[in-house]
Amino acid sequence: MTAWTPDELDRINAETYFTVGATLPDGTTPKTVDIWSVPVGDRIFIRSYNGTQGKWYGPALKTGRGRISAGGVDKPVR
DSSP states (O other), rough: OOOOOOHHHHHHHSSEEEEEEEEETTOOOOOOOOOOOEEEEEEEEETTTTTGGGTTTTHHHHHOOOEEEOOOOOOOOO
């Protein structure tokens, strides 16, 4: 995982929603959801509406990995 570039942050933060999904141990990202984000400096924060029962959040907690897509940016995340 690499840090966000200023251009990536601008493009992601210009969107109302972005797509997030957990990356499973086999490397797949089978379930994704559209979600809001909150930018803080050079970081992006999100929260699961359904807590650990969310279709992306529980698996993301288990693997510590995910993928986001917004504004033409598609990137692995932790």
